[in-house]
Amino acid sequence: MIVLGIESSCDETSAAIVEGDASQATLRSCVILSQDVHRVFGGVVPEIASRAHLASLVPVTQRALADAALTLDDIDAIAVTHAPGLVGALLVGVSFANGLALAHNRPVLGVHHLEGHLFATTLEQADAEPPFTALLVSGGHTLLLDVAAWGEYRLLGSTRDDAAGEAFDKAAKLLGLGYPGGRALEALAATAAPHPLAFSPPMLHGGQRAGDADYLDVSFSGLKTAVLREVRAREADGTIDVMRAPIAAAFQSALIETLVAKTLRAAALHHRTRIVLGGGVACNQALQGAMRRAGASRGITVFAPSPRFATDNAAMIARAGLFRLARGERSTHALSAFASLPLPGLVE
Ligand code: KG4
Ligand code: ZN
Numbered sequence: 001m002i003v004l005g006i007e008s009s010c011d012e013t014s015a016a017i018v019e020g021d022a023s024q025a026t027l028r029s030c031v032i033l034s035q036d037v038h039r040v041f042g043g044v045v046p047e048i049a050s051r052a053h054l055a056s057l058v059p060v061t062q063r064a065l066a067d068a069a070l071t072l073d074d075i076d077a078i079a080v081t082h083a084p085g086l087v088g089a090l091l092v093g094v095s096f097a098n099g100l101a102l103a104h105n106r107p108v109l110g111v112h113h114l115e116g117h118l119f120a121t122t123l124e125q126a127d128a129e130p131p132f133t134a135l136l137v138s139g140g141h142t143l144l145l146d147v148a149a150w151g152e153y154r155l156l157g158s159t160r161d162d163a164a165g166e167a168f169d170k171a172a173k174l175l176g177l178g179y180p181g182g183r184a185l186e187a188l189a190a191t192a193a194p195h196p197l198a199f200s201p202p203m204l205h206g207g208q209r210a211g212d213a214d215y216l217d218v219s220f221s222g223l224k225t226a227v228l229r230e231v232r233a234r235e236a237d238g239t240i241d242v243m244r245a246p247i248a249a250a251f252q253s254a255l256i257e258t259l260v261a262k263t264l265r266a267a268a269l270h271h272r273t274r275i276v277l278g279g280g281v282a283c284n285q286a287l288q289g290a291m292r293r294a295g296a297s298r299g300i301t302v303f304a305p306s307p308r309f310a311t312d313n314a315a316m317i318a319r320a321g322l323f324r325l326a327r328g329e330r331s332t333h334a335l336s337a338f339a340s341l342p343l344p345g346l347v348e
Helices: 037-041 046-067 087-103 113-123 164-174 182-190 221-236 240-269 285-296 314-326
Strands: 002-007 012-020 025-034 077-083 108-112 132-137 142-149 152-158 274-278 301-303
Touching: 002 046, 002 087, 002 314, 012 046, 012 314, 025 046, 025 113, 025 314, 037 046, 046 087, 077 087, 077 113, 077 314, 087 108, 108 113, 108 314, 113 132, 113 142, 113 274, 113 314, 132 240, 142 240, 152 240, 164 182, 164 221, 164 240, 182 240, 182 285, 221 240, 240 274, 240 285, 274 285, 285 301
Parallel strands: 002 077, 077 108, 132 274, 274 301
Antiparallel strands: 002 012, 012 025, 132 142, 142 152
């Protein structure tokens, strides 16, 4: 089965083609167009994102078809992100997919964006298969899931305020870095010489026990406030220029300590020997390194997607869609878009 995937939930316009069945898939092509326009405004402007998707979807899809040496007639089904995300941006992708499906008499399926992120790593690493513990850390979401099988997800923990990527972006902004700031903050932190400055890892202390509400949840707003206070104090005493890198390093290390500790707790609770990372923050090499070291000492293998598939892309949507389409799932051609929607296949 050959599936065309479409992704337009935020500021990446993407189309990709995968071929396979419910259990395996080969990526035939993937085209991702990032809307750099949002850097000018310091964040994603929803209306501008929708208009940019509208202008880009046709050429991006044509390029994905050409790269795979296929035409629309070769496509068996269309998978499109229908939730969660910016509803106007999603609607552009969903309307386009509905139109293509109707015109070519092909089935269409709405895919949950976060299920896409769960599948992203398998595009490149065949062993990133369930059962595993998943940590999804993006600009919009921070989730800890137990994945017993594809389509069978248990939500273990989430953020109580900012997403991990949002925390990176806000800290980066306080440090005078551009948007989105995660990558720049990581680069700045890497330049820091050893420094005594440290922030407490948020929502993490030894007294927490399995079953406690805060055992697996995370929260980053307190850490962001700590960064804000430190920046203001260093601006006041005139040392901000030399303190930016140590502040970035202290922020990143506190956030990572919490993410690693909570992910390992989740893996231990469900006796998993694999951890799969996903979402834009999974690009962070310090996070990957810390997770790998902590996992190795407990016999756990850590899988992380390459940056191309960690951030938003249609390959992961086509891959997740293929899994569900191959099981016979279909949406109607009146498929709609939703700003939020529970992950399909959630179990208690
Ligand atoms: O998954 P993604 O492309 O979009 C969403 O679905 O939100 O994630 C984007 C987020 C941004 O917040 C960005 O700052 C963050 O991922 N990010 C990083 C790194 N690269 C991207 N955060 C930390 N370190 C990085 N290297
Ligand atoms: Zn995403």
